[in-house]
């Protein structure tokens with residue numbers, strides 16, 4: 001069923017597990033992930049973003065995502081990832097996304113607040129929850145280069161940012177990066193802990209592929225309720241493709257199965273398995289965060 005990401009994440013935050021946000025852009029990813037979701041009885045966030053539009057026409061793919069979500073007994077949110085401006089977000093809403101991220105984290109603080117607040121005001125009228133980012137993770141690049149100019153989330157500014165913008169969910173920059181880590185991830189959990197003490201909204205960990213299971217579990221304990229995974233799904237697919245000489249028809253089935261297996265591992269690591277059963281609690285319980 002299609003549900004609100006805000007409600008889904010407030011429940012996860014309260015119960016100390018995280019919901020997987022799988023960034024997907026093809027049939028193998030969509031159906032592999034949903035097989036894992038239904039097998040593990042987990043809530044899930046199906047996400048898509050501007051980085052995939054060269055591969056997939058979102059006008060059609062959004063319909064596949066939304067229809068697959070509606071067909072499931074499990075709670076599913078369909079989320080636009082890293083929307084840079086209102087034009088992109090308006091198109092995503094028109095396509096049927098019921099949750100969005102505005103990412104103006106590359107701007108200065110005041111401009112990030114202004115752009116984010118504008119999007120929150122529009123989305124609130126439509127009942128669409130909004131994620132935003134403070135600090136700046138940035139695009140895929142060599143990890144050592146990224147760290148040399150990294151903008152970590154400032155805990156005090158995070159409190160001000162959430163209060164002034166009214167965002168539902170906050171993405172943090174704590175040494176995490178997009179793509180494959182070219183050296184050991186340097187995740188600063190002290191910053192995460194301070195941010196979680198300053199804000200009440202659920203936190204998000206982007207670029208979680210390649211971060212150790214131990215760090216992932218600690219981040220969940222510190223208030224992360226949404227964890228973004230893309231690269232690990234791609235790596236699972238490439239493992240099959242690189243070691244295979246089967247016809248494409250058969251190969252595609254094996255890729256879907258490999259993605260299902262990797263998604264299942266992540267869901268269990270995040271502790272959301274079994275949490276998709278009876279997802280709707282009385283309103284009074286959900287309103288407590």
Ligand SMILES: [Zn+2]
Pocket residue numbers: 081082178206207228
């Ligand atoms: Zn991201």
